Amino acid sequence: MFALVHNDRHYYERIAKQVEGIFTVQQVYSLSELQRLGGLEGIFADARLVAAIRERMPGVPVMVIEEPFAVSEAMRWWDSVQKPQAAPTSPFLTSVGFTPVTMPQIERTGGRRGKVILFVSPKGGSGRTTLCAHMAAFGAAQGKRVVYIDADDDKGDTAAKFGLETEYTDYRGWRGHTFEAAIADGLAITPQEFTGLSVVPGPKVVSGSAVGNLGEDAAFLANLAAQYADMVLIDTVQGWNPMQIQLLPLVGHIVIVVAPKAGQEENTQLMISKLVYTQLPSTQISVLINHPDGRFDWKTYEHIVSPFAVTLSVPFDRAYKKKGGVKAKQIIRACGNWWKEQYGFPVKQATKLKWRR
Numbered sequence: 001m002f003a004l005v006h007n008d009r010h011y012y013e014r015i016a017k018q019v020e021g022i023f024t025v026q027q028v029y030s031l032s033e034l035q036r037l038g039g040l041e042g043i044f045a046d047a048r049l050v051a052a053i054r055e056r057m058p059g060v061p062v063m064v065i066e067e068p069f070a071v072s073e074a075m076r077w078w079d080s081v082q083k084p085q086a087a088p089t090s091p092f093l094t095s096v097g098f099t100p101v102t103m104p105q106i107e108r109t110g111g112r113r114g115k116v117i118l119f120v121s122p123k124g125g126s127g128r129t130t131l132c133a134h135m136a137a138f139g140a141a142q143g144k145r146v147v148y149i150d151a152d153d154d155k156g157d158t159a160a161k162f163g164l165e166t167e168y169t170d171y172r173g174w175r176g177h178t179f180e181a182a183i184a185d186g187l188a189i190t191p192q193e194f195t196g197l198s199v200v201p202g203p204k205v206v207s208g209s210a211v212g213n214l215g216e217d218a219a220f221l222a223n224l225a226a227q228y229a230d231m232v233l234i235d236t237v238q239g240w241n242p243m244q245i246q247l248l249p250l251v252g253h254i255v256i257v258v259a260p261k262a263g264q265e266e267n268t269q270l271m272i273s274k275l276v277y278t279q280l281p282s283t284q285i286s287v288l289i290n291h292p293d294g295r296f297d298w299k300t301y302e303h304i305v306s307p308f309a310v311t312l313s314v315p316f317d318r319a320y321k322k323k324g325g326v327k328a329k330q331i332i333r334a335c336g337n338w339w340k341e342q343y344g345f346p347v348k349q350a351t352k353l354k355w356r357r
């Protein structure tokens, strides 16, 4: 039952007629009378009375009656009262419904505004590290200041690609004030051959332990790095996890590395959906198809990644598989123009995408 609080009899009768069959209303003349009514669903009242009613009857929804009264308006009001408020859409929510993680307080303190690119993939062994490391080496060789953060707590093997030793300081929990301090503290290392590059190796020293705060640590470092470098590349663990979600607010671009092997269709589909749900504009997401050494169904994969444009198709470099490093000719040839674009170098002609072989 609804109460209609008003002291004009004619007015009451007119409204009662209008809402007939939709709301059951009881006319009430005074606030004390209103308080005596039990089991009220809602109250219609004159604007001047609303504050007093809300104070006396907390928890009962009140609709302000305005002239001319429209029953459709009342129905809309009642609808909105009954429906739970829709959750605000957030880029940090994903389709699988896990609660958004607490964000670290990230403050940009000025200086440079390096671009931050996140490398992700549905599956381990897709080529994230290979493509990310090649891109880092390319930029550094062309005179850019590049930071590579290996935030893969599972198989962080970046260091090996640059000929660095693989056991380093565990950077989790480090809270310095500048990226220069990270270099001085040994968290970031410059490979001999690439003076413009700083590599933060993966925290492999704690292999096997649950690395819950790695996202926060990587975000902290990436934020400092963005003020120091032109380009910050973050290599992350397979899948789309709270860690990547924590990094999202810093990220200007996401690269999804897809190695389209048979049997990985479902994984890839899931990853693509999660990226769609981040609500990032598709211009900030690139799909790199990294060809595995094996067969797969092109048509299926073409369809699966279709919410985003396939930016690049990278061939399998047979010679590279044995050699390692960051100098695979075929990879450089396939990615060069796209790298230039990302680093802001002039590109003579657009990359022609060879999507099919």
Ligand SMILES: Nc1ncnc2c1ncn2[C@@H]1O[C@H](COP(=O)(O)OP(=O)(O)O)[C@@H](O)[C@H]1O
Pocket (backbone or CB within 6 Å): 121, 123, 124, 125, 126, 127, 128, 129, 130, 131, 155, 290, 291, 314, 315, 316, 317, 318, 320, 321, 324, 331
């Ligand atoms: N385009 C490619 N051509 C040849 N070998 C590749 C290519 N991409 C990746 N690989 C090889 O595949 C393996 C897995 O690649 P990696 O970059 O470590 O994957 P992820 O970082 O996604 O786990 C490595 O041995 C790497 O050398």
Ligand SMILES: [Mg+2]
Pocket (backbone or CB within 6 Å): 128, 129, 130, 152, 155, 156, 157, 235
């Ligand atoms: Mg890797």
